Amino acid sequence: MQPREQLRQALTLDGAPALIAFITAGYPRPERFLQVLREVGAAADAVEIGVPFTDPMADGVTVQRASRTALQNGVSLSWIFSQLAARDFELSAPILLMSYLNPLFAFGFRRLAERAVETGVSGFIVPDLPFEECMPLKTELDAQGLALVQLVTPATPAERLRKLCAVSEGFVYAVTRTGITGGAESLPEDLADYLAAVKRASRLPVCAGFGVREPEQVRLIAEHADGVIVGSALLEALEAGQPPGEFLAALRP
Amino acid sequence: MTTMNHEALFQALLDGKLPDAEGRFGPFGGRYVPETLMPAINRLTEGVYRHLADDKFQRRLHEELTGWVGRPTALAKAPRLSKRWGVEVWLKREDLAHTGAHKINNTIGQALLAQALGATRVVAETGAGQHGVAAAAACARVGLPCTVYMGEVDIARQAPNVDRIVRLGAKVVPVTSGDRTLRAAINEAMRDWVADPDDTYYLLGSAVGPHPYPYLVRELQAVIGREAREQLMAHSGLPDAAFACVGGGSNAIGLFHGFLADRQVKLFGVEAGGRGQALGDHSATLAAGRPGILHGAHSMLLYDDDGQIQETHTIAAGLDYPGVGPEHSLLQLVGRVEYVTASDTEALDALEECCSLEGILPALESAHALAGAKRWAKANPDTRILIGISGRGDKDMPILDQYSASTSDVDGGTANAAA
């Protein structure tokens, strides 16, 4: 089965919402990366591993802080691949890499796709790569059966929404509000209508996130989407020394 | 486009066909922004092309450029510099424009555009503070509230401009993330824009960023080269070479566009060589970088083998940026413009010379153009050269005082007396 098909299936659950957990690679400490990954992978249905970048323009303070610390500790895309290659455990939860474009571009798209397959990565989320610019990367990922997950937002017009849903692979990432990651604001009032529109446009599971931190928010989103994505709040739990498995379990409705 | 040969690409540029519909200058450019911004970018692109082609908009802009900015700016012959350097030196005086730099050409145009597009607030980034001042002034002029993001490092080294921005009614938000200079300020301004793409207008200060900004800023700055060419033709004819400093590249692209078709005019972009050639010691993006993606565009960029953007160094805050506008990357690729560097010390020396010989205190950024020109003049005596003085140096007084204090042998009168 193609990696991206595995990703789709892992997020297609009967009844219960899927949980996608985001961690910044090697945060808080690089030597604990595989341990954190293992715990998070056991508690979530898919794991997004954030590749740290010097200029995370779409991220709020928590991911910025995690990114900066990881970079200071020597975390890089090559390091992440070598760690993934060296792990001695299997995860049932598929792994995605979330990265700004330049680290991927510097690595080389063809080599990236090959290395991803070798190390058990199912797909990519690239926040500064809109559909218009994605073909050079997508072509290489397609060749290896890897997903390039498209993001949609409440600002996405209807026709564009249909197009993005049609070309996405694995799942559709529905950003719950305009803005950057993190933040503590409540969910937008028109969330239900927005997610219903994305669901109608998509043949894939729809997973929603940005600023999710409470079980109540997970429950609300799950009423209208197939899955929920949690990032900044998980990083903050890790910073506070809370076991990630415990934090994620408490989020599930 | 990418498969076109260099001559065909350059011809396409001359014919006004670049950027193309995808916002590309050959292999460079594009729109690498979060999906949240794409609808806003598409609306902006449509608005830019519509308004720039509209006579009413252009008339309004022209009124502001003449009555408020003070255009045309003077083209000054520099007799004592000419004598010293052994060439005929002409200075395009953007330092005489309202608020003291070329930045105002761009901000008044974009402020009018923001107003026409129905924005309710404006955000901007600034490095040297010149764009911040110009954005604040233009927003006051059209009646839009303005928030300026400025790195902590720049707030400290360009203090006079921070006060001016506030005095002109804008809000300054100190940026404490990243490298705390221009690059971090752009990240923060973009984060602000992402939060409210419908009502916020992002007034970008250089010919960088996602399409349509490199095009929009170039069109608004092209007035520099248009005027300079006309003024030179009325005096002495085309120059043999023209020089402009390159940070993001807005004053340079504006100056160069007046002369692109005059192939006998050699064009030089002068980047900040800083204190050395190691990564992190300079901001020489075109001289030392490679293609990459930052702040919405594919262009030349300074980054390491992991794709991480490099910190830069230069005494000129306005040049302290690891990227460059995509059109410059194309002009370098096709060989129409040569990009060279000037070090901190060369820039400071050129600034002193311009002060003492011509009575003009140029911005430290502009001093790089002077330094690049000076080096070329030595090797090419009896030529005629044009130098873009992108701004005035009042903002740099704190840095210059520091520099004078740290060099014991500086005597302001020496150069004057000797010349």
Ligand SMILES: Cc1ncc(COP(=O)(O)O)c(C=O)c1O
């Ligand atoms: C006086 C002056 N010149 C040049 C620059 C560099 O910008 P650009 O390369 O866009 O002209 C700046 C930027 O702040 C400036 O203030």
